Amino acid sequence: MTEEIVGLKNIWVYYNDIPILEDVTLSIKQTDFLAIIGPNGGGKTTLLKVILGLIKPDSGEIEVFGESPREGRRLIGYLPQYTHFDLNFPISVFDVVMMGRYKQKFKRYSKKDHEITLDALETVGMLEFKDRQIGRLSGGQIQRVFVARAIVREPKLLLLDEPTASIDPEMQKVFYEMLLELKKKMAIVLVTHDTSVVSTYVDEIACLNRRLFYHGKLEGGIGMLEEIYKCPIEVLAHGTPHRVLKTH
């Protein structure tokens, strides 16, 4: 059994008395590549924010690397759904990535910071663009740079919130091949609407529509996968609970 790195137990989150997450229980392990799918407004981003300690659940328990989310999150890299970044800012790809190493004020970046930044750029296949101004990249290239920024603190868990939403199929393939490499070093949780990608690359899947349905390891080949993916979207849209893959 691999060790659990994130554990959520019976998590409830409300906005204005409306339940957004209902009784969510989830265990993430160090070897996981988990996709979370589900309809718009299903609570996927909220769930990631709970794991990061940015939203405090109204009830339930959560442990991140054996600590509270606020403490444990130093081991998490995060790529938000919407990155607020001024792409006209006169800053190079290299500097954007190195900013991920963020330091206490007035402390200079070290040689190690530089090395790790170069490594991360190489990992995401963007080393050759390191001196380019950040705005002068394609959408897919920018996403890879942001992944590099998310991994320079050498996280043990990477949370990605719809990272390929605006990327063409060819670039998506490059992106997911890159994730397969990263998976060797860290657990990955990927929020996505792209079910074809899910069937090709990820190992575990969970469907979230306020309630979470965990499907665990995918089994049964492509035919089975197609079945799964028609299912959760439809079932979730109708709000009908479903528990295990086999009964879909």
Ligand SMILES: Nc1ncnc2c1ncn2[C@@H]1O[C@H](COP(=O)(O)OP(=O)(O)OP(=O)(O)O)[C@@H](O)[C@H]1O
């Ligand atoms: N700050 C907030 N205040 C009030 N309601 C919110 C807030 N943030 C999110 N919500 C609501 O919580 C629900 C879940 O939102 P969330 O962003 O987690 O969904 P999501 O699954 O990530 O959706 P999408 O696929 O569109 O990104 C939505 O109904 C949303 O309107």
Ligand SMILES: [Mg+2]
């Ligand atoms: Mg979202």
